[in-house]
Amino acid sequence: MMLIVRGTKKLRDRVKATPAAGPDDESTTLLGDWFVNALFWKPQVAMLVNSRTFLPVYLPLAPVKTLLDRLPDAIESTLRHHGVPEEIIATERAAMGEVRIAPTNDRSVLGVMNEFAYLGEVFMATDRLDLEALSMRMSDIIVSPLSERAGTPARELSVVLGIDTARADRRNPLAEVIDLFGAGRGQAPQAVTPETAEDDARRAATAKNPAGGKVFQLKVSLRGIKPPIWRRVLVDGSATLDGVHDVIQAAFGWWNYHLHEFRIGSRDYGVPDPDWDMRTVLDETRYRIDQVAGGGDRFRYLYDFGDDWEHDVVVEKVLARNDVDAVPACIGGKRACPPEDCGGTWGFAEYLTAIADPSHPSHAEMIEWRGDFDPEAFDPAEFEDNLRLGDLAAFED
Numbered sequence: 001m002m003l004i005v006r007g008t009k010k011l012r013d014r015v016k017a018t019p020a021a022g023p024d025d026e027s028t029t030l031l032g033d034w035f036v037n038a039l040f041w042k043p044q045v046a047m048l049v050n051s052r053t054f055l056p057v058y059l060p061l062a063p064v065k066t067l068l069d070r071l072p073d074a075i076e077s078t079l080r081h082h083g084v085p086e087e088i089i090a091t092e093r094a095a096m097g098e099v100r101i102a103p104t105n106d107r108s109v110l111g112v113m114n115e116f117a118y119l120g121e122v123f124m125a126t127d128r129l130d131l132e133a134l135s136m137r138m139s140d141i142i143v144s145p146l147s148e149r150a151g152t153p154a155r156e157l158s159v160v161l162g163i164d165t166a167r168a169d170r171r172n173p174l175a176e177v178i179d180l181f182g183a184g185r186g187q188a189p190q191a192v193t194p195e196t197a198e199d200d201a202r203r204a205a206t207a208k209n210p211a212g213g214k215v216f217q218l219k220v221s222l223r224g225i226k227p228p229i230w231r232r233v234l235v236d237g238s239a240t241l242d243g244v245h246d247v248i249q250a251a252f253g254w255w256n257y258h259l260h261e262f263r264i265g266s267r268d269y270g271v272p273d274p275d276w277d278m279r280t281v282l283d284e285t286r287y288r289i290d291q292v293a294g295g296g297d298r299f300r301y302l303y304d305f306g307d308d309w310e311h312d313v314v315v316e317k318v319l320a321r322n323d324v325d326a327v328p329a330c331i332g333g334k335r336a337c338p339p340e341d342c343g344g345t346w347g348f349a350e351y352l353t354a355i356a357d358p359s360h361p362s363h364a365e366m367i368e369w370r371g372d373f374d375p376e377a378f379d380p381a382e383f384e385d386n387l388r389l390g391d392l393a394a395f396e397d
Contacts, residue, residue, distance in 0.1 A: 001097035002026070004033045005068060006051070006104045011038050018068050021102035029095040030088070030161065031055075033102075034071070035109050038064075039117050041124065045131065048074065049113050051106060053160055054146060055082075055153040056116050056138045058131040072096040078135055082154060088161055108145045114259070115306040116141075144308070144344070213237070215324050216289055217317040217331075220248055220301065222338075223310040224345040232316070232332035234324055237290035241269050243328075244289055248301060248311065250386035251330040253337040258304035264292050265299070294318065307344040330383035339370050 004027040007015070027033050033051040038044060038061055046067055048057040059074040061067065072093060079089050104110055116138055123129055123137055139154040150156040157163075214237035221230040231251040235244055241262055249256045261270035262284065269284040269292070293299060295318045301311040321327070338348040352375060354362040 003096040006035045008037045018101045021100040053156040068099045213321040215319045219314045229335040234329045241284035247328045260303045263300040330380045336377045
């Protein structure tokens with residue numbers, strides 16, 4: 001009888017005495033594996049998320065050396081708070097006879113964990129919840145891996161355990177949404193070895209500018225929204241990808257306080273995370289756009305691993321520097337950027353419906369939350385102010 005706990009690298013390094021799971025080991029529990037990470041709040045907290053239901057559990061991190069021994073008790077307590085029958089709890093507890101640690105292996109779970117960590121800290125600060133209350137609060141948030149199923153972790157738990165399947169249909173269309181890694185995402189990147197990544201980074205850091213003072217004209221369009229929302233921008237060919245990120249943020253009017261990533265060809269570029277075990281993310285500060293893309297190329301830019309705003313980027317032209325007036329610049333576009341944290345494309349559509357209809361039950365709430373919003377508004381003159389203010393708002397979740 002075994003429970004597999006999948007921890008991030010930082011956490012696995014801190015619980016080295018715990019037996020490691022073998023490649024053929026599987027959890028014998030009804031709910032399967034649980035993922036765990038350390039949150040360096042004050043005081044420090046451990047966060048568990050179930051791989052099958054995305055049910056969250058928060059508990060004190062200290063003492064770290066006994067953390068995995070304490071997990072079955074924490075899981076049992078949370079299940080009881082959710083009204084799980086005692087006979088099911090007893091069966092689940094018996095199946096956790098031995099706890100073993102393993103690497104993470106599911107990006108969708110890690111994405112949900114990332115947003116649960118961010119939102120959890122906000123709720124702790126604003127609502128002064130204890131950890132058990134926080135676990136219950138977070139279990140009622142809609143997450144996109146469950147969007148075609150029960151919607152929230154609490155409802156999915158009911159369905160999986162056969163407690164109250166009718167609850168799965170009672171879904172608030174304007175509930176807070178975490179829209180993670182939907183079906184529109186691209187295929188997994190091809191493997192990049194550490195040797196290849198280091199070699200690429202070395203070339204990017206030392207190569208001469210092959211574009212010879214060129215300027216890239218990019219059209220950047222949000223995916224999954226009609227009528228389309230897009231921007232046309234100019235960036236210097238020698239700009240590193242973190243600079244391209246800043247330009248896209250400023251052109252759309254995003255606030256630059258969520259994580260982001262580029263997918264160019266079969267490789268991902270962004271801010272490397274040592275806790276991610278399944279793939280390599282290349283350091284965007286060491287790669288210039290003229291070294292990874294050329295005229296006519298297309299690639300993907302993702303902003304906010306919660307709302308999952310995907311942007312299609314097309315290199316429309318490569319121009320001579322003396323043919324343009326200013327770089328960087330925003331030279332065109334259509335329609336307003338969606339509000340931050342509105343729930344991705346699905347949440348944005350619901351938001352527009354609510355603000356357009358005074359009789360909608362959420363109309364007043366949405367107006368109070370965001371104020372007046374004109375979905376057709378676009379002013380390229382805001383670009384320079386947005387670019388200047390972007391660094392002030394930056395916050396990595």
